[in-house]
Amino acid sequence: MTDQMLSPKMLGYWTEETLGEAPDESGIYCVFRAAKDPETEEMDVQELLYVGEHRSARYGIQHDEMRETWHAFPQPDEEIWYAVGLCGSANRERLAAAMINAHKPRFNAKSPYLERFPFDETTVHIYGKKHKLQSIFNVERQD
Numbered sequence: 286m287t288d289q290m291l292s293p294k295m296l297g298y299w300t301e302e303t304l305g306e307a308p309d310e311s312g313i314y315c316v317f318r319a320a321k322d323p324e325t326e327e328m329d330v331q332e333l334l335y336v337g338e339h340r341s342a343r344y345g346i347q348h349d350e351m352r353e354t355w356h357a358f359p360q361p362d363e364e365i366w367y368a369v370g371l372c373g374s375a376n377r378e379r380l381a382a383a384m385i386n387a388h389k390p391r392f393n394a395k396s397p398y399l400e401r402f403p404f405d406e407t408t409v410h411i412y413g414k415k416h417k418l419q420s421i422f423n424v425e426r427q428d
Contacts (some may be wrong), residue, residue, distance in 0.1 A: 293370030
């Protein structure tokens with residue numbers, strides 16, 4: 286392996302009602318807790334809860350084993366929102382691992398990537414819908 290730069294454009298946001306419009310392509314998916322912003326009264330992402338990856342991001346969201354856990358978490362005035370970052374199969378796991386290692390989402394607590402990054406140094410530059418995500422970060426190999 287070699288050092289690499291990954292630059293996913295985060296697409297979204299989708300709610301449960303609009304999830305059918307999410308891309309059915311290879312990539313990572315981020316699950317967020319959304320709530321009303323106290324200043325603007327608009328719904329907005331508040332916390333990254335989970336990062337997953339699948340050859341079909343939409344399918345991954347719809348069938349992830351943590352799905353029930355995400356939906357049990359929000360308070361009554363909160364929602365679950367999804368964002369997708371398209372990424373080819375060759376780098377999808379590496380991107381998800383870097384996201385988990387850097388952001389440490391609460392529902393990725395059992396992921397081996399929280400404290401270990403088995404890939405060579407990876408720089409991630411996120412653009413698009415990136416609220417509550419680091420825009421640029423670097424993850425070094427940790428075996």
